[in-house]
Amino acid sequence: MEEQALVIALVGVLGIGAQWVAWRTGWPAIVLMLAAGFLAGPIFHVINPDEAFGSMLEPMISIGVALILFEGGLSLDFRELKKYGRAVSRLVLLGVPLAWLFGSLAAYYVAGLVWPVAILFAGILVVTGPTVVLPLLRQSNVKQRPAAMLKWEAIVNDPFGALCAVIAYEYFRLSADGATVFEVVPPMIIAAALSGLIGYAAAWIIAWSFPRGLVPEYLKVPVLLVAVVGVFVLCNMVEHEAGLLAVTVMGVALANMNVTSLRSIHPFKQNIAVLLVSGIFVLLSASLDFEQLRTFEWRFGLFLLAVLFLVRPATILLSLLFSDIPWNERLFLAWIAPRGIVLVAISGLFALRLNELGYADGSILIGLSFAVVVATIVAHGFTANIVARLLNVTGVERPGLLIVGATPWAIALAKQMHDLGTPVLLVDSSWGRLQPARASGIPTYHGEILNEATEHNIDLGHFQVLVAATDNEAYNALVCSEFAHDIGTDSVYQIGEAEDDGDHRKLPSSLKGRALFSSGLGVADLHKRQMEGWVFRRTKLSDRFNVEDARETLPEAANMLLLLKPDGKMRFFTHASAPEPQAGDTIVSYSPPRRKTPEEAAARKAAKTSAASRSAAT
Structure with missing residues (x-):
């Protein structure tokens, strides 16, 4: 026995x-x-x-x-x-x-x-x-x-x-x-x-x-x-x-x-x-x-x-x-x-x-x-x-990104990642909402992502990360919950939930994907920023240009979204965790339209260094 x-x-x-x-x-x-x-x-x-x-x-x-x-x-x-x-x-x-x-x-x-x-x-x-x-x-x-x-x-x-x-x-x-x-x-x-x-x-x-x-x-x-x-x-x-x-x-x-x-x-x-x-x-x-x-x-x-x-x-x-x-x-x-x-x-x-x-x-x-x-x-x-x-029968060489919801913010993200060489597929049930993405050359799929037939029309094996970015927070949570078993619970993300307002009640975290951005920006927040002209920016890190230097070049309100590794793997900044940037990584951030000039960035960095020196002296 x-x-x-x-x-x-x-x-x-x-x-x-x-x-x-x-x-x-x-x-x-x-x-x-x-x-x-x-x-x-x-x-x-x-x-x-x-x-x-x-x-x-x-x-x-x-x-x-x-x-x-x-x-x-x-x-x-x-x-x-x-x-x-x-x-x-x-x-x-x-x-x-x-x-x-x-x-x-x-x-x-x-x-x-x-x-x-x-x-x-x-x-x-x-x-x-x-x-x-x-x-x-x-x-x-x-x-x-x-x-x-x-x-x-x-x-x-x-x-x-x-x-x-x-x-x-x-x-x-x-x-x-x-x-x-x-x-x-x-x-x-x-x-x-x-x-x-x-x-x-x-x-x-x-x-x-x-x-x-x-x-x-x-x-x-x-x-x-x-x-x-x-x-x-x-x-x-x-x-x-x-x-x-x-x-x-x-x-x-x-x-x-x-x-x-x-x-x-x-x-x-x-x-x-x-x-x-x-x-x-x-x-x-x-x-x-x-x-x-x-x-x-x-x-x-x-x-x-x-x-x-x-x-x-x-x-x-x-x-x-x-x-x-x-x-x-x-x-x-x-x-x-x-x-x-x-x-x-x-x-x-x-x-x-x-x-x-x-x-x-x-x-x-x-x-x-x-x-x-x-x-x-x-x-x-x-x-x-x-x-x-x-024999040239390999699939997608780099990890792919599946984005659900053709909102202006999602289309901008898809274009940025597409330009970086990441395989991207934008999915939406509205043909009209997909039109700007098609015009930009972004691969799209017209259909309901939760329809069982869609699973057979989309090869999920090519996509290691899913981002649910529709205007409906509950729907985003449902999509993340549905695909967590196929893609992985650590690889499904959604736009964060807005603050409570009156009768609004937050969904339990167990039903949702990981909230994007360390500040957990909601659907309304991103829509407002998009209307104000916020854009995605990418910054390549090196041994001589680290993450602190990258932050100095961005406006105060900018939010870092993800790290893109040299092999194509994506690591997102979320409300719960933040990846550790290394030389060779590319940071994709979401920021106001105006970037700091090199002079402004240098002045701000010098001011911080001086303040740190005074603090150490006292």
Whole structure:
């Protein structure tokens, strides 16, 4: 009991610790999680998952994978298919059989596996999986289209890869008794279709019951988690690994049923996914046995090279042949295909079953699957950004600024930041209010920012900071609250709230974004200053010109708004905190129209120095 609790605690520390180190260093998180588990398990023997959990380890990992696939399915909106549907369908309908075929040939002719084991293992190799692709995309700077295609492929192909392995296994098991392909495959397809229907039915029940108040708010998350686990286990009883297909269908169906009450649980499900991915990766790598690594032969190394440089490129290039996807994006997709949890988990399951059928090569699958996982994660994790730059499929290089509300002040800020090279997007529901911004060459989006469709029309991954600057303070707070989970609570700002006047009551700070300016200027304050001709100014700091010198050149009433770092990161002066300016930073301030002359600034600085000297003398 205590040993199990200790292992769970260590797995949590190692998994989340690896994610934190990845965030701080920019290294691929999946590589660090694998390394952490490998060091804690076979190297230093601090963790032994098999001894700690015994027969419970496999079902724990299986349920964890099911929850991850469900969470991934919730991120798939069919509206994305309007842009990428044809390419995604090619990756699924053509990519899966092609990957299975080429993988089988490589496993037989290069790795030297017998045909039954080669075909089954190639079926599992079809998967890429959200457990590895989504963290990789989160840390990479990739254009929206190739990133969306990789995400869809990873989530949709995961259950299909498992089903390919099941079909191969059932055929080889029953063929010993004289069964033919037509006797094995149709029942499997029917079982898969039934599992998909069960997943869809479960999604429909949830989508029908939640908005009608049949489930209280505090029970919605527990009910959803129990429903996912129940659907997974039930469909696995119908057919092995069919539960993965069912929970994927369940997640995708729920994502497209417009269940507004599910939006409130998105942060929770994302946190669950991060914990599960971290824990499962550490557990699997910690359970690796050196005996399995000793079975690794030189021809397995050639097999890994074939998977990286032959199987994946041939699959993608043939699947997307004659499509409208540019060649640079096809080549990027042909390179990126990390494998993860599902590959190792399913390989371990079928390795035992193949041994029972008399195929000696079955025991090799565990070590070989780990080799594929490590090779693809390291190769793709460390090179994704490099290859993206070489093929010109990178997204916005500098952090972007999303401004909501086309007020005169917001347009002036957008123009200033646009001139400084910061990617800016100005959003407003009024076409007329956006006209001055369009005339100035500022990128704009005409639409309601809180409309769910807007999230699919704007790639939020390009924007690290949001400023809500409409004339309505409550609306600004609502926008900040809505996007805090996507952009970060520390990166959503709004125009400060005016002082209380009569019946006016301030909103609680927990409902608002961070108030801009250290003095917390309100909407009316900024509108008045804008009418008086206040302007944005930028000042570059250096070793010889510090922040105090910059203040001396500005009028008394000027307010510093933000620091722009050399790498494009923005740090705002707020009512609660102020960043520390350094040499190389650019200060953007909001000030009255007249700037001090150099003579006035020098005189004021000399007066301050003289006053300080007299004070010290007394």
